[in-house]
């Protein structure tokens with residue numbers, strides 16, 4: 001389960017000599033403050049906080065502290081604001097920290113109200129990242145499997161269930177959906193987790209070599225076999241064997257594999273000894289194996305042996321909000337590849353990712369985000385960085401709506417220009433005051449109950465126009 005967002009307004013204040021008056025003020029403004037006077041203290045406070053604002057005064061800290069600060073300043077759910085004294089921002093190291101890690105900076109002296117206001121914004125921006133941080137779901141060693149949508153939650157529950165048995169598992173799903181990761185997760189959650197997980201891609205190995213790769217061979221078994229080689233099945237003894245792209249396995253190897261699944265024994269090529277091997281088999285394919293069976297390319301009896309338990313991997317396009325969550329997860333993992341700090345994705349990039357059909361699934365998402373991290377010149381990754389600009393929705397609005405917007409904008413500009421003096425604004429727009437009042441009411445800029453006042457303009461020449469009823473303009 002995901003933790004709930006923090007509703008408290010937490011503030012981490014990092015300073016060698018904290019400003020007591022400032023602290024009293026932010027506390028009075030409702031912030032729950034944690035003070036850190038050292039870099040390790042700041043790190044500990046950052047680890048504790050889920051969503052928080054951070055206020056950091058670099059004065060008095062050493063360059064070594066600056067290096068240590070990077071980890072906590074990089075925390076995605078803490079919005080940092082730096083305090084700088086006049087002249088301090090001249091330091092190259094401080095400038096770098098502010099530019100790369102801080103939401104904003106304030107130069108002292110500044111009103112405490114303004115600081116509290118900036119902190120509120122910084123915390124708000126950090127809270128947006130909170131919803132984007134990936135859920136802890138099915139951790140598989142160093143490989144985290146991210147997913148919060150119903151289809152992925154269902155997959156995680158299936159993984160936990162099938163992990164407890166020894167039956168063969170068959171994973172079905174489009175290319176790049178995470179079939180190997182699922183197989184690894186099953187292994188890591190099973191009692192076999194301490195024994196090897198051995199993966200072999202049946203499609204990537206030349207057909208004539210697949211048998212020897214799977215079963216191994218004895219010295220002299222064929223020309224060039226100058227020493228014994230242990231095959232992948234034997235290497236997985238006690239653990240799990242993952243047969244990827246099983247649909248590409250040649251018929252000859254299918255016969256040998258079927259024999260192994262029936263008897264639990266193998267014979268190395270060129271050997272005469274039968275060896276008992278205890279292996280749990282997980283296989284996967286992105287092709288329609290039932291069709292391959294009908295076409296005589298795959299043995300039905302082998303399929304039934306392999307597919308005791310079936311797991312379906314959802315395509316990325318069917319994972320809804322998970323697309324965005326995964327994108328942030330990948331960004332977080334690879335953002336060090338960029339020379340500058342990248343904070344996230346533009347709204348149109350998120351929309352383009354949601355509209356794209358992802359034929360290459362998670363693998364393609366990883367590649368696009370990694371490319372974007374390297375190519376971008378901004379702090380937010382755009383559809384162009386992701387090479388998805390053709391998926392940006394162009395909103396088509398009606399002509400009436402466009403006219404309406406243009407009218408409202410012209411009125412706002414004229415009123416601003418003339419400091420809300422109605423007569424002058426109306427004159428610039430070349431309409432009467434009465435028409436301007438009517439349009440302001442129509443655009444919700446004025447309450448119809450409000451009577452136009454003569455002295456609103458402070459301009460006697462304009463007063464006479466108020467009495468004029470209509471000017472025939474639309």
Ligand SMILES: Nc1ncnc2c1ncn2[C@@H]1O[C@H](COP(=O)(O)OP(=O)(O)OP(=O)(O)O)[C@@H](O)[C@H]1O
Pocket residue numbers: 143144145146147173174175176177178179180181182244286326362363366
């Ligand atoms: N839910 C997920 N969370 C995080 N990373 C994922 C997830 N699913 C897949 N990946 C990553 O996507 C990449 C492709 O996954 P994987 O190799 O498991 O896919 P596959 O379905 O086995 O691909 P193929 O059909 O080409 O063999 C890997 O880098 C994997 O770590």
